[in-house]
Structure formats: C-alpha cells, structure tokens
Amino acid sequence: MSAKDQTLRAHMTVHDAKEAIAFYAKAFGATELFRLTEPSGRVGHAEIRIGDSVLMLNDEYPDFGAKSPAAIGGSPVAFHIQVADADKAVDRAVKAGATLIREVQDQFYGDRSGMVACPFGYRWFLAATKEVVSPEEMQKRWTKMLEAGKVE
Numbered sequence: 402m403s404a405k406d407q408t409l410r411a412h413m414t415v416h417d418a419k420e421a422i423a424f425y426a427k428a429f430g431a432t433e434l435f436r437l438t439e440p441s442g443r444v445g446h447a448e449i450r451i452g453d454s455v456l457m458l459n460d461e462y463p464d465f466g467a468k469s470p471a472a473i474g475g476s477p478v479a480f481h482i483q484v485a486d487a488d489k490a491v492d493r494a495v496k497a498g499a500t501l502i503r504e505v506q507d508q509f510y511g512d513r514s515g516m517v518a519c520p521f522g523y524r525w526f527l528a529a530t531k532e533v534v535s536p537e538e539m540q541k542r543w544t545k546m547l548e549a550g551k552v553e
Contacts, residue, residue: 411480412457415521416469418444421458424520425449428497429482429490431456451482470522479516479524490527491515499525509542510534 415421419442425431429451436447443460450456461469470476484490487505494517495501502524505515514528534542546552 407455410455410457411478412459413478413521413523414461414467414469415458416461416471417521418447418458418460421519421521422447422449424497425451425456428494428499428517428519429525456480476522476524479526481526481528484527484529487513487515487527487529490529491517494519494525494527507531509546510539 418436422431422433422436422444426433426449431449431451434448434450434455437445439445444458445462446457446459448455448457459467461467461472463472482490491501491505499517499519501515502518503514503516505513505527507513508528511530511532511534512528513531514526516524516526518524543552
C-alpha cells in the first residue's frame with residue numbers, strides 16, 4: 402500500500418473501477434495514486450486520494466467475495482467528505498453525474514451538508530462545518546427534533 406498516514410482506510414468494490422476513478426476525480430477532486438491492472442483491463446487494486454484521505458478500490462472479484470453494490474442490490478455504506486463549501490461540492494458532484502439524494506441544508510450538529518449517490522452505488526455526504534457543537538448540545542438538539550417529530 403502506498404500511503405501510511407491513516408490507521409483505517411475504506412476499501413470499496415465497484416462495477417467499473419476505471420470509470421469510478423475518473424468519476425471520483427471529476428466529482429470530488431480525487432487524485433489517483435496508483436492502480437494494478439490485469440491484462441484484461443480489470444483493476445485488482447487502486448488507491449485514490451480525496452483531501453487528506455486515501456480510498457482503496459477494485460473491480461469485482463466474485464470468487465473472493467468482492468462484489469459491488471450493483472451485484473448485491475445496494476450498499477449500507479456511506480462516505481463523508483468534509484469540504485469548504487457544501488453547496489458547491491454537491492453541485493460539482495451532481496454535474497459530474499451523481500444523483501442528488503438530499504438537498505444541502507443546515508444540520509443540528511453544526512454542519513451544512515447534502516447527500517449524493519455516485520453511479521457506483523455508494524452514498525456520499527458532503528459537509529462543511531458551520532458551527533462547532535458540543536456533544537451535550539447536539540444531544541439536546543437531537544432530542545428536541547425527535548420530540549417535534551422532525552426526524553424520519
């Protein structure tokens with residue numbers, strides 16, 4: 402592995418890693434660190450950097466249990482990218498081909514965020530911190546929202 406600056410890194414399986422790398426570059430400003438490609442073109446392993454984080458990805462290898470969200474009917478996994486401007490980040494992702502899931506709005510926990518789905522089956526929260534909220538205050542706001550029936 403190339404970068405040793407993170408203790409925990411996500412490793413995702415996608416249907417078309419070559420296209421995913423291009424999409425993540427366009428949508429999120431990812432830079433490719435490297436990829437291992439089979440003669441057939443299948444990507445066995447690739448690493449991209451988004452901000453200060455490394456994300457690993459590969460094409461499907463069903464024999465090894467590496468199946469994409471498309472192959473298993475979706476993914477419960479979502480990614481969170483901290484950005485300077487959530488509105489611009491969501492707009493950029495949508496223009497790159499992401500599907501808007503949740504409009505950008507101010508959140509009770511201090512972020513302004515929105516959510517998109519990439520063409521490869523993963524959800525992405527794009528958030529900018531607007532207010533630093535203590536855990537105690539966050540719990541108060543959460544409880545108030547629950548009591549008011551504002552949480553789906």
